[in-house]
Every structure is written in structure tokens, then in C-alpha cells.
Amino acid sequence: MKSRSMRWSAYGILGVLVFSLVRAITGSSDLTSVGTFNAALLLAIPIALAGLGGLFSERAGVVNIGLEGMMVMGTWAAGFWGYQRGPWMGIVMAVIFGTIAAAVHAVATISFGVDHVVSGVAINLIAPGIVRYLSVIVYQDSNIPGAGPTQSPSVQSIGSNGLPFLSGGHVLGWQSPDLLGSIGAKGWFFISDISRILRGLTGDVSYVTMLCLLLFPLSWYLLWRTKFGLRLRSAGEAPVAAESLGVNVYRVKYIGVLISGALAGLAGGFLAIVASSNYQEGQTGGRGFIGLAAMLFGNWRPGGLLMGSALFGFSDALQLRASDAVHSALLVIAIGFAVYAVAQWRQGRRVGGAVTLALGLGVFALFTYVKELPGPFVTMTPYVTTLVVLSLATQRLRMPAKDGVPYRKGGDS
Amino acid sequence: MNELAVELRHIVKKFPGVVANKDVSLKARRGEVHALVGENGAGKSTVMKVLYGMQRPDAGEILVDGQQVRFRTPAEAIAAGIGMVHQHFMLADNFTVLENVILGSEPTKHGRIDTAAARARILEMAAAYGLDIDPDAMVENLGVGERQRVEILKVLYRGAKILIFDEPTAVLVPQEVDELFAALQGLRAEGLSVIFISHKLDEVLRVADNVTVLRHGQTVAEVAADSVTAQDLAELMVGAELPTAPPRSTVPHERVVLSLQGITVGGQGTRDLLHDVSFEIRAGEVVGIAGVEGNGQHELIDAIIGLAPCQGTIVYNGTDISRFSVARRRDSGMGLIPEDRQREALLMGSALWENRMLGHQRSAPVARHGVLQLKAVKADAAVIMREYDVRAPGPETPAHALSGGNQQKFIVGREMSRQPSLLLASHPTRGVDVGAQAAIWEELRKARDAGMAILLISADLEELMAMSDVIKVMLRGRISGTFDPQRTTLEQLGVAMTVASA
Missing domain, CATH: 3.40.50.300 (P-loop containing nucleotide triphosphate hydrolases)
Structure with a gap:
């Protein structure tokens, strides 16, 4: 275990080194700025939460393509109750609304044996309609400033904090010094870069973000170290065997799907209250699906899906903040390809290595000859990077054996 | 040692279009290996599923230790001391042996699964009954014989007093069968009841004390194993005389x-x-x-x-x-x-x-x-x-x-x-x-x-x-x-x- 964590730290340091190098060469400071990483965190969380929701459902054997719709329910509830009762109540109601949508999915798929994809798609189609309808009822003729059929009035924001001493966090109203911030401002090669990155990730972080991040190790522990987790996973792997051993498969599946909806709702609430300041129609923008993709590529594991979401969050932050940084990121990608090609070559995968190297050279050529990327290409960066990197991370994907298979108690295996 | 451990009285179980059990009765005593034989489709598996709480009978009574019981789920059957070694293995391929064995009755310590205790217990049982297995192996990497050992361990782990074996020898070679039978004798000596479903009549006669014969969903006979021959049992099962294999009269070609x-x-x-x-x-x-x-x-x-x-x-x-x-x-x-x-x-x-x-x-x-x-x-x-x-x-x-x-x-x-x-x-x-x-x-x-x-x-x-x-x-x-x-x-x-x- 020790050597493994040391190896990962080494990879991390190497990665930061590459970023600092490219930042120094191209001069696009946004590549390692505090703002970029702070935004990346904000953008990654909703996707990761949706993915975690998918994880709970699919580990219990229920495909949940309805995450997007459950998130939509969450965003609306967060906007409405957030305005009425304050942001924390908004978050709570988002979780509840997500859970209600999930309950529909659970009843349809588990009790009635409806095809999981059909039920999920139905939820995705119905949810935007429901929230539009509710908005019209409560906001249309009201005189609340900012409220309308497509958006809620603005919600008060939730406080944020950082690590005391390191990232200028405040303790009991006392503002501590901002060590990382001041080092970051110095302009020392690498040292300042790494400080800015850490400052971005640990400073000015919303309390909700902190809670959300805690959910990942917690979920891992719950699923892989407890009785409940073993039973939940058994429902996705071998429900008939589980039932024969006295596991109440229906109940476990229900719990899995409901947790899934709660997390998707939380993702929606996060979007409305933390990443933004009110509910807006279409706010989810397909993040439920991206979360699902992150879960898939993360091999149905919390750590893997968190990495996938982080990658997406980072490229999204980069493209939002500065298009020239995206251009510089091409150089990072080219270097990444080159390193990966060497690694493949050394493992004896000659063909794979050659292909990766050729890709790297192609990206490098793009970096050298195209000085400015056209707008649409910048916008699609997060999607492309996530796809490319995750599909290159060749790993043996192993979905739960009975994922998506309707289960009937007492039926034949 | 003659006390009844399990008694089934006139069990009826119907499925849409099929009557799996018309009238099945069975008595298994403590410290007995009781065989249940019958053609496939005679209703053996169904009646055992009824006993194990996987299916509810449409009529009939189940008595365990003289008390009438009604199992709604296998969990209730397990709690009453009934365990089943399934014919088609019920294992999660992507789980380890240990996870498969403890699923449903996991030992915990401060909320987390106590894997160390589980592993020790499995190894102890494995040694005691000669069921050699690596608790941390993934089931998907195991052969058929090993998978069966996992199934048996699952039942023993739950401390079952009445063990149902559904065709346990179908996948074993003679030496493994001998080991299994030795383990069954050990269970019997400790006063446990074994219900043994098999098609191999010579094996049934070797291991069982008493035999219940089913035909077309009905109990047709209950006999002591030492009073019948394999031919007798086969005729009871099929209800007719069996054809015997004629010796070969043709010879292979040269091609x-x-x-x-x-x-x-x-x-x-x-x-x-x-x-x-x-x-x-x-x-x-x-x-x-x-x-x-x-x-x-x-x-x-x-x-x-x-x-x-x-x-x-x-x-x-x-x-x-x-x-x-x-x-x-x-x-x-x-x-x-x-x-x-x-x-x-x-x-x-x-x-x-x-x-x-x-x-x-x-x-x-x-x-x-x-x-x-x-x-x-x-x-x-x-x-x-x-x-x-x-x-x-x-x-x-x-x-x-x-x-x-x-x-x-x-x-x-x-x-x-x-x-x-x-x-x-x-x-x-x-x-x-x-x-x-x-x-x-x-x-x-x-x-x-x-x-x-x-x-x-x-x-x-x-x-x-x-x-x-x-x-x-x-x-x-x-x-x-x-x-x-x-x-x-x-x-x-x-x-x-x-x-x-x-």
C-alpha cells in the first residue's frame, strides 16, 4: 500500500511539473491559476455526485439513466425552497426531490419490472416538464424580482472556508494568514504553481463542497467494508444467490436507487445554490449523463469516477476562463501522450505505443501551427479530453454482472 | 436418534400450466442421510425450494422438530437451521470465496465486516470437513469442484442442522465423491440431518439410510436403503422396467x-x-x-x-x-x-x-x-x-x-x-x-x-x-x-x- 501511494504521489508531482513547464513556456497563467482550480472543483462536484448516484443504483443492479431528470428536480427544489427558507433548506429539499423522482424509478423497475432504460428516459423527459409547470404556477404571476417561468429568484449563498494558515481560512471569525496564496503570488517556478493549485482546491471552498467530497470515501467504506455494502453489491452481481441467503434483494435495490436519487438531487441543489445563485431552466446541461459516463469509465468505483469528474471539471474550467489556456493545454496533452507512449513501449505494447506517439505528434502539430482555436472547439474541450483520456486509460471494465437485468423474486436464474 | 427433524405432509405446489408437486410427503430424522430420488421433472427441486422458503406451497404442512412452520423467505428457513447446497451454483462470480460465504450473515465489528474472523472461521471449517479452499480467491477463477465446496461451506457457515444437497455428486470425480461422503458421515454422526437429492442410485444406496422416491410430483415410496437394489429404485422412479445397454455390434470405420x-x-x-x-x-x-x-x-x-x-x-x-x-x-x-x-x-x-x-x-x-x-x-x-x-x-x-x-x-x-x-x-x-x-x-x-x-x-x-x-x-x-x-x-x-x- 505504501509503495502504491508513493507512486501516485510521484505521478502527481510529475504532472504538476509538466503543467508548470508548459505554463512557463506559453505564458498562459490560467493553466495553474488559483481561479482555474477553484472553478474546476466547483464544476467537477455535480458530475461526481451524479456519478456516485449512478454507482449506488448500478451496484444494486438497476441502471439509472434517469440521473439527469433527478438532478433537474433537485435544481428546481433548491431554487424554490432556497429562496423561501434559505440555502441549507434548499439543499435538503433538492435531496428530497431527487429521492422522490428516484422512488418512481424504483417502483417501475424493481416492483413492476419495467425496462430500466425506458423508465430512466421517461424520468428524463417528464422532469423538465414538471419543473416548468411548477415554475409557471409559483413564479408566473408573482411579483418576486427575478422570478419567472424559467428561473427562480436568487438564493442566498452558503458560506465558504479554507484550510487555516495554509489557505487563509477563518476560524471563529478570525482570518488566518494565507500561506499558499502568498507563495503562489511569488512567481517561483513549480513551487508557486503547486501552491496556487493547492490554494485553488483548499481555499474559499463552500461548506457544501466539503460535505460532498466527504461522501466519496464514505461511500467507498459503506459499499466495500460494511454488511450493507456487500448486500447491495450482491444484488447487482447475483441477486438469486443473495435472495437464497436471506438477503432482501428488493429492499436493497430500493435503497440503492433511492440513495442514487438523493445524490442526483444533491448534485442539482449544488448546481443551483453553490455553482450558481438560483434555479435556471436547463441548468443541468447533460451533467447527469456525463456523471454516468464518468462512473462507467471509473469502472463502477468511487475513486475512478471522481478522477473522471475531476478531469472534466478541470477542462471545463479552463475553457470557461481562457481560450488561450486551452490552446496551451494542447502542449500538456502532447507531452502526456509522449509519456504514455514510452510507458506502453516499455511494457512491450509496440503498436499501441506507436499510435499514442503519433497522436501526441498530431496534437503537438496542432499546438504549433494553429495559433488560436475556434470558439466551438474550445467549448467542446472538456468533452473531448474526458473521452480521449478515459478511453486511453485502458483498464478492464467490469460492470456488475446483473446490472440492468430485471429481477423477479423466486424466478429462475 | 429417531426423532423427526423435518416432516413434509402432502405438499402441493402449482405453477401456471404445471403441477410440480401433487402430493409430496417426506420424513427425515436426526442423524440420518435421507435420499430423495426421482426423474428430473418429478418435483424434487420444487419441494426442496418449498422447504427452503423460496416458494410457498399451495397446500400441505411443513414441520421442523415437530413444530409446524411456514417459511416466507429463505432467511426464515436458515434461521430454523435449514441449509441448501444448490444444484446450479448460486455464487457471485465477481466476489471472493469469503464474500460469497458470509453474504447474508456477515460478522461485523464496529459496523464494518470482520473479515479476519470470517477468514479464520472458514479456514477452520474447511480443515474440519476436508474442503480445501482459498478464502480470498475470486469465484470466477474457480473450477466446478471448488465452486461446490464454496456452496457447502456457505451452508455449514450458517450452522445449518438440516442440510439439503441438490445433486452434489454430479460434478465430482470418484475421489471427491468419497471425500464428500466422508463429510456427510461426519455430519450424520453429529446428529445433523442430510437430505440428499441424486440420480445416481448406486451412490444413493451407498450413502443414504432411507430413500424417498418421487414420480410425477407424488411420493411413491419410502424405503430403507439396505432393503432395496438400484434396479428396484430405478423402477420405482420410472414406473417401468429399464432398458439395458446392449453391447456394441458394429465396428468403427478406418477413415x-x-x-x-x-x-x-x-x-x-x-x-x-x-x-x-x-x-x-x-x-x-x-x-x-x-x-x-x-x-x-x-x-x-x-x-x-x-x-x-x-x-x-x-x-x-x-x-x-x-x-x-x-x-x-x-x-x-x-x-x-x-x-x-x-x-x-x-x-x-x-x-x-x-x-x-x-x-x-x-x-x-x-x-x-x-x-x-x-x-x-x-x-x-x-x-x-x-x-x-x-x-x-x-x-x-x-x-x-x-x-x-x-x-x-x-x-x-x-x-x-x-x-x-x-x-x-x-x-x-x-x-x-x-x-x-x-x-x-x-x-x-x-x-x-x-x-x-x-x-x-x-x-x-x-x-x-x-x-x-x-x-x-x-x-x-x-x-x-x-x-x-x-x-x-x-x-x-x-x-x-x-x-x-x-
């Missing part, structure tokens, strides 16, 4: 159908799964392969049919087919009865006529000019059902609604329908009742006499002795011996299967 030359299949580690295997099969000849499960038999079949990449040369009807695809091999006339009919031979949720097409989807009568001939297929499926005595309502019946024996007869009929010149038959009568077994043997004999070459892999040594013209024994991926069934004893085969000759 070689299949010739294997130095077939090697590489393994994950250092040892080859199949190493330098060479032999020939002639037209009208049955070559039997004996061996402990997992000694390369599966790889041999896969190499011949083209599923496993291998080195060496395979010559089939004079053509080198080493580089042919599976489809080309099958289309050139190879039939296959796979080892695991539910996983490899059938789509359990699909109708029989759909299953009829599998493996034959490119050729007549299933397809004509690339278009499926559904009408012809359905008609042909009905013909197979009639000719091979597949008992099911019709071609529209889903495969899972059939008993194991009927499924297997259907598969045999399907493979025979194209009149293959070579049939690869892997455990063709595993888990099949006496009637179906006799029928399948008869079909194989007829085809053999007509000139079909057969490669027969079986764990049932008597089947091999009765059917084969020559028996080859496989050990660790090699052919460790070749025997003439006329001049060989079961003991000699058993030794060759387990001891590597220098």
Missing part, C-alpha cells in the same frame, strides 16, 4: 475424421492448460475423455471448435482447419454439446424454437439465402421435441421452463439435426434423470453406428466405460493414459486421473 497433432493451449501462468495433445477419432468411433474436472478437458473442446487459440494442427475430414473460424468449423459439420447447458447451449429466457436456431443460423432449414425461415424452424423444433421426447407444451415454451433432462434432450436433438460427422459431447448426461440418460445414450449409439465420430467427455466413469471404444485420461493438460474399456477397471482409471505416471 479418420478428426486428427489432433500436438495441440497446445497456453495458460496464464507457467503451465500450459493443454500440452501437446495428439490423437485421432475415426468415423463411427467414440473416444472417451476421463479426468478430474479442470485438467484441460474444457480447453480441448474449445481448441477443436475454435474458441481457444492453440498451437498444433487440427485435421478434420482431410482438411487442415487449424485457422478456420468457429462458424466455418461448425458449418463444415461439427456438433457441440457444451459442458454447461444453461450458460453455453441455451438462451434460458427464449422459446425453444429460437434456441433451435443457435449455431445453425446460417444453414437450411433455419435460414435460406440469409433469411430466417421462422415457420420452418418452429416446425422443425416440434419435430425435434417429438423425436427426442422433449417434454414441454410446445416450441413456444421458454427453455427455462423445462427440466434439465428435457433441456439436454433438446440440445442433443438440435446438434443431431444437421447430422454432424463429428460430435463434441461434454458431459451430455450431467444432471439428467435415468430416462433421459438412456434416451441420450441411445441417440449417440445410433449416430455412432451410422458413422458419426464422437468425442465424449464425462465425469461419469460408468458412462465412459459403457459408451467409449477407447478411453483417454487427461491430467494437467496432458493425455496421461489410454485405456481399452473392455479391459480396464474403474480403479485403474481413477489412479490414472489423479497420479502422474513418471
Whole structure:
């Protein structure tokens, strides 16, 4: 275990080194700025939460393509109750609304044996309609400033904090010094870069973000170290065997799907209250699906899906903040390809290595000859990077054996 | 020791369209091995599922230790001390042995699973009952015999006092059967009750104290094992006299159908799964392969049919087919009865006529000019059902609604329908009742006499002795011996299967 964590730290340091190098060469400071990483965190969380929701459902054997719709329910509830009762109540109601949508999915798929994809798609189609309808009822003729059929009035924001001493966090109203911030401002090669990155990730972080991040190790522990987790996973792997051993498969599946909806709702609430300041129609923008993709590529594991979401969050932050940084990121990608090609070559995968190297050279050529990327290409960066990197991370994907298979108690295996 | 541990009184269980149990009664005492025999489809599995709480009876009573009980779930049955070793393994492939064993009754410590305690307990039980197993191995990497040990451990782990064994010996070789029976005697000595479901009547007589016989969902007799012969039991089960195997009157042809030359299949580690295997099969000849499960038999079949990449040369009807695809091999006339009919031979949720097409989807009568001939297929499926005595309502019946024996007869009929010149038959009568077994043997004999070459892999040594013209024994991926069934004893085969000759 020790050597493994040391190896990962080494990879991390190497990665930061590459970023600092490219930042120094191209001069696009946004590549390692505090703002970029702070935004990346904000953008990654909703996707990761949706993915975690998918994880709970699919580990219990229920495909949940309805995450997007459950998130939509969450965003609306967060906007409405957030305005009425304050942001924390908004978050709570988002979780509840997500859970209600999930309950529909659970009843349809588990009790009635409806095809999981059909039920999920139905939820995705119905949810935007429901929230539009509710908005019209409560906001249309009201005189609340900012409220309308497509958006809620603005919600008060939730406080944020950082690590005391390191990232200028405040303790009991006392503002501590901002060590990382001041080092970051110095302009020392690498040292300042790494400080800015850490400052971005640990400073000015919303309390909700902190809670959300805690959910990942917690979920891992719950699923892989407890009785409940073993039973939940058994429902996705071998429900008939589980039932024969006295596991109440229906109940476990229900719990899995409901947790899934709660997390998707939380993702929606996060979007409305933390990443933004009110509910807006279409706010989810397909993040439920991206979360699902992150879960898939993360091999149905919390750590893997968190990495996938982080990658997406980072490229999204980069493209939002500065298009020239995206251009510089091409150089990072080219270097990444080159390193990966060497690694493949050394493992004896000659063909794979050659292909990766050729890709790297192609990206490098793009970096050298195209000085400015056209707008649409910048916008699609997060999607492309996530796809490319995750599909290159060749790993043996192993979905739960009975994922998506309707289960009937007492039926034949 | 004569106290009743379990009593079933007049159990009735109906399914839509079928009455699985009409009137089943059974009494098992403490410290007794009680056998339950009957043809497949006689209702043995159903009545055991009722006892184990997986299904609720429509009528009848269950008494455990003299108390009337009503199990709604297996959990309640387990709590009452009933455990089941299933015929079709109920294991999660992606879990470790340990996870499979503790699932449903996990030891915990401060909210987390206490794996150390579980591991210690499993190892202790494994040692006590001679069930050698690695608790941290992934089940997907285990062989059939090991999986069964996991199933038995699961039941013992729950401290069951009444153990139901559903066809436990079907997958074991003689030595393993002896070990299992020794373990059963140990359980009996400690006052536990064992309900033992089997088709192998000689084994039943060896291990059981009393036998309950089912026929067509009814209890027809309860007898003491030492008062009957296997022939008596078989007649009670079938309700008629059994046909006996006539000795072979024809001789194999000279023409070689299949010739294997130095077939090697590489393994994950250092040892080859199949190493330098060479032999020939002639037209009208049955070559039997004996061996402990997992000694390369599966790889041999896969190499011949083209599923496993291998080195060496395979010559089939004079053509080198080493580089042919599976489809080309099958289309050139190879039939296959796979080892695991539910996983490899059938789509359990699909109708029989759909299953009829599998493996034959490119050729007549299933397809004509690339278009499926559904009408012809359905008609042909009905013909197979009639000719091979597949008992099911019709071609529209889903495969899972059939008993194991009927499924297997259907598969045999399907493979025979194209009149293959070579049939690869892997455990063709595993888990099949006496009637179906006799029928399948008869079909194989007829085809053999007509000139079909057969490669027969079986764990049932008597089947091999009765059917084969020559028996080859496989050990660790090699052919460790070749025997003439006329001049060989079961003991000699058993030794060759387990001891590597220098």
C-alpha cells in the first residue's frame, strides 16, 4: 500500500511539473491559476455526485439513466425552497426531490419490472416538464424580482472556508494568514504553481463542497467494508444467490436507487445554490449523463469516477476562463501522450505505443501551427479530453454482472 | 436418534400450466442421510425450494422438530437451521470465496465486516470437513469442484442442522465423491440431518439410510436403503422396467475424421492448460475423455471448435482447419454439446424454437439465402421435441421452463439435426434423470453406428466405460493414459486421473 501511494504521489508531482513547464513556456497563467482550480472543483462536484448516484443504483443492479431528470428536480427544489427558507433548506429539499423522482424509478423497475432504460428516459423527459409547470404556477404571476417561468429568484449563498494558515481560512471569525496564496503570488517556478493549485482546491471552498467530497470515501467504506455494502453489491452481481441467503434483494435495490436519487438531487441543489445563485431552466446541461459516463469509465468505483469528474471539471474550467489556456493545454496533452507512449513501449505494447506517439505528434502539430482555436472547439474541450483520456486509460471494465437485468423474486436464474 | 427433524405432509405446489408437486410427503430424522430420488421433472427441486422458503406451497404442512412452520423467505428457513447446497451454483462470480460465504450473515465489528474472523472461521471449517479452499480467491477463477465446496461451506457457515444437497455428486470425480461422503458421515454422526437429492442410485444406496422416491410430483415410496437394489429404485422412479445397454455390434470405420497433432493451449501462468495433445477419432468411433474436472478437458473442446487459440494442427475430414473460424468449423459439420447447458447451449429466457436456431443460423432449414425461415424452424423444433421426447407444451415454451433432462434432450436433438460427422459431447448426461440418460445414450449409439465420430467427455466413469471404444485420461493438460474399456477397471482409471505416471 505504501509503495502504491508513493507512486501516485510521484505521478502527481510529475504532472504538476509538466503543467508548470508548459505554463512557463506559453505564458498562459490560467493553466495553474488559483481561479482555474477553484472553478474546476466547483464544476467537477455535480458530475461526481451524479456519478456516485449512478454507482449506488448500478451496484444494486438497476441502471439509472434517469440521473439527469433527478438532478433537474433537485435544481428546481433548491431554487424554490432556497429562496423561501434559505440555502441549507434548499439543499435538503433538492435531496428530497431527487429521492422522490428516484422512488418512481424504483417502483417501475424493481416492483413492476419495467425496462430500466425506458423508465430512466421517461424520468428524463417528464422532469423538465414538471419543473416548468411548477415554475409557471409559483413564479408566473408573482411579483418576486427575478422570478419567472424559467428561473427562480436568487438564493442566498452558503458560506465558504479554507484550510487555516495554509489557505487563509477563518476560524471563529478570525482570518488566518494565507500561506499558499502568498507563495503562489511569488512567481517561483513549480513551487508557486503547486501552491496556487493547492490554494485553488483548499481555499474559499463552500461548506457544501466539503460535505460532498466527504461522501466519496464514505461511500467507498459503506459499499466495500460494511454488511450493507456487500448486500447491495450482491444484488447487482447475483441477486438469486443473495435472495437464497436471506438477503432482501428488493429492499436493497430500493435503497440503492433511492440513495442514487438523493445524490442526483444533491448534485442539482449544488448546481443551483453553490455553482450558481438560483434555479435556471436547463441548468443541468447533460451533467447527469456525463456523471454516468464518468462512473462507467471509473469502472463502477468511487475513486475512478471522481478522477473522471475531476478531469472534466478541470477542462471545463479552463475553457470557461481562457481560450488561450486551452490552446496551451494542447502542449500538456502532447507531452502526456509522449509519456504514455514510452510507458506502453516499455511494457512491450509496440503498436499501441506507436499510435499514442503519433497522436501526441498530431496534437503537438496542432499546438504549433494553429495559433488560436475556434470558439466551438474550445467549448467542446472538456468533452473531448474526458473521452480521449478515459478511453486511453485502458483498464478492464467490469460492470456488475446483473446490472440492468430485471429481477423477479423466486424466478429462475 | 429417531426423532423427526423435518416432516413434509402432502405438499402441493402449482405453477401456471404445471403441477410440480401433487402430493409430496417426506420424513427425515436426526442423524440420518435421507435420499430423495426421482426423474428430473418429478418435483424434487420444487419441494426442496418449498422447504427452503423460496416458494410457498399451495397446500400441505411443513414441520421442523415437530413444530409446524411456514417459511416466507429463505432467511426464515436458515434461521430454523435449514441449509441448501444448490444444484446450479448460486455464487457471485465477481466476489471472493469469503464474500460469497458470509453474504447474508456477515460478522461485523464496529459496523464494518470482520473479515479476519470470517477468514479464520472458514479456514477452520474447511480443515474440519476436508474442503480445501482459498478464502480470498475470486469465484470466477474457480473450477466446478471448488465452486461446490464454496456452496457447502456457505451452508455449514450458517450452522445449518438440516442440510439439503441438490445433486452434489454430479460434478465430482470418484475421489471427491468419497471425500464428500466422508463429510456427510461426519455430519450424520453429529446428529445433523442430510437430505440428499441424486440420480445416481448406486451412490444413493451407498450413502443414504432411507430413500424417498418421487414420480410425477407424488411420493411413491419410502424405503430403507439396505432393503432395496438400484434396479428396484430405478423402477420405482420410472414406473417401468429399464432398458439395458446392449453391447456394441458394429465396428468403427478406418477413415479418420478428426486428427489432433500436438495441440497446445497456453495458460496464464507457467503451465500450459493443454500440452501437446495428439490423437485421432475415426468415423463411427467414440473416444472417451476421463479426468478430474479442470485438467484441460474444457480447453480441448474449445481448441477443436475454435474458441481457444492453440498451437498444433487440427485435421478434420482431410482438411487442415487449424485457422478456420468457429462458424466455418461448425458449418463444415461439427456438433457441440457444451459442458454447461444453461450458460453455453441455451438462451434460458427464449422459446425453444429460437434456441433451435443457435449455431445453425446460417444453414437450411433455419435460414435460406440469409433469411430466417421462422415457420420452418418452429416446425422443425416440434419435430425435434417429438423425436427426442422433449417434454414441454410446445416450441413456444421458454427453455427455462423445462427440466434439465428435457433441456439436454433438446440440445442433443438440435446438434443431431444437421447430422454432424463429428460430435463434441461434454458431459451430455450431467444432471439428467435415468430416462433421459438412456434416451441420450441411445441417440449417440445410433449416430455412432451410422458413422458419426464422437468425442465424449464425462465425469461419469460408468458412462465412459459403457459408451467409449477407447478411453483417454487427461491430467494437467496432458493425455496421461489410454485405456481399452473392455479391459480396464474403474480403479485403474481413477489412479490414472489423479497420479502422474513418471
